Amino acid sequence: MLFLPILYLRKCPRVILLLILFTTFFLLAFLLMGASKPAKSFSSIYLVEYKFNQTSPMFPLLEQAYKNQNAKGLSLMSVKAGYMGICVDTPKLLQGNDTDEMRELGSQITCTSRDSIGKFNKDFMGVSLYNSGTNTTAAFIDLVSIVDAFSNRMVKPYLLMAILVLSICLFCNFLYSALPFMPFKPIAEKSALVLSTVTSFLWGVGAMWSHVASHSISIVQPSSMRIITGSVGRKAEIITWISFSFLLAVCLGCWGLYLRDRRAARKAVLPIERKLREGL
Numbered sequence: 001m002l003f004l005p006i007l008y009l010r011k012c013p014r015v016i017l018l019l020i021l022f023t024t025f026f027l028l029a030f031l032l033m034g035a036s037k038p039a040k041s042f043s044s045i046y047l048v049e050y051k052f053n054q055t056s057p058m059f060p061l062l063e064q065a066y067k068n069q070n071a072k073g074l075s076l077m078s079v080k081a082g083y084m085g086i087c088v089d090t091p092k093l094l095q096g097n098d099t100d101e102m103r104e105l106g107s108q109i110t111c112t113s114r115d116s117i118g119k120f121n122k123d124f125m126g127v128s129l130y131n132s133g134t135n136t137t138a139a140f141i142d143l144v145s146i147v148d149a150f151s152n153r154m155v156k157p158y159l160l161m162a163i164l165v166l167s168i169c170l171f172c173n174f175l176y177s178a179l180p181f182m183p184f185k186p187i188a189e190k191s192a193l194v195l196s197t198v199t200s201f202l203w204g205v206g207a208m209w210s211h212v213a214s215h216s217i218s219i220v221q222p223s224s225m226r227i228i229t230g231s232v233g234r235k236a237e238i239i240t241w242i243s244f245s246f247l248l249a250v251c252l253g254c255w256g257l258y259l260r261d262r263r264a265a266r267k268a269v270l271p272i273e274r275k276l277r278e279g280l
Contacts, residue, residue: 014178017253021171024246025164031239032160035082038109043087046080046233047214048150050143053229062227065127074124079143083157086147087111088124114151120144141227154213159206166199193258196251207244
């Protein structure tokens with residue numbers, strides 16, 4: 001009895017492709033919604049994360065600058081960027097017996113969409129480390145502005161949205177082809193070839209662009225005098241390449257099914273052609 005489902009799947013490869021597409025759709029949907037909600041299942045999926053380097057010689061100046069603005073916990077915050085928004089993770093601090101003693105009691109995550117990042121500039125403001133004559137902007141550091149620039153210039157959510165729409169169309173196409181006695185199946189099979197090829201190619205480009213954009217954080221550290229450190233979101237990177245491998249498998253499966261059906265049709269026509277030749 002255990003071999004019956006396996007035997008059924010072997011005889012119905014389109015069902016396997018449907019399952020792969022269904023899984024890929026949910027993976028890409030989670031990737032698109034990453035860093036858009038405070039829930040851990042969403043805030044833990046991000047492209048890059050920026051925070052202040054606590055081992056930097058400049059960190060005491062940064063910490064003192066936030067203390068002067070009555071925002072002691074912001075020196076320990078981290079900012080995560082996703083496709084549709086950003087999340088700021090700030091520690092919850094409790095005042096100790098000493099006025100300079102602060103105890104950390106967990107963290108608080110605040111998220112917003114890309115269109116509303118501007119309001120974070122007031123809640124999580126930047127600071128000036130020191131005064132440099134009349135020009136203090138040379139020493140001004142703002143993590144939210146850096147992530148805002150990264151989201152606007154490097155992150156391309158519309159490509160991911162297009163991949164989701166194409167995945168839905170491809171899923172409906174496979175579902176139509178899997179149903180028996182449906183008209184226009186040859187047209188549906190050829191359109192599935194085009195859709196699967198275009199989808200896998202576009203997301204291959206999107207995955208490579210996401211990889212390059214995420215690893216651009218290496219430029220931030222030296223340009224900020226090692227005050228800011230960044231890291232790549234491993235979950236988002238894993239989801240990106242797994243979904244690409246799934247789409248590539250679907251594309252290869254489509255071409256395999258098409259060539260198999262063509263070969264079967266050719267074998268069915270060969271005896272008829274031989275009889276016609278013998279009759280002539």
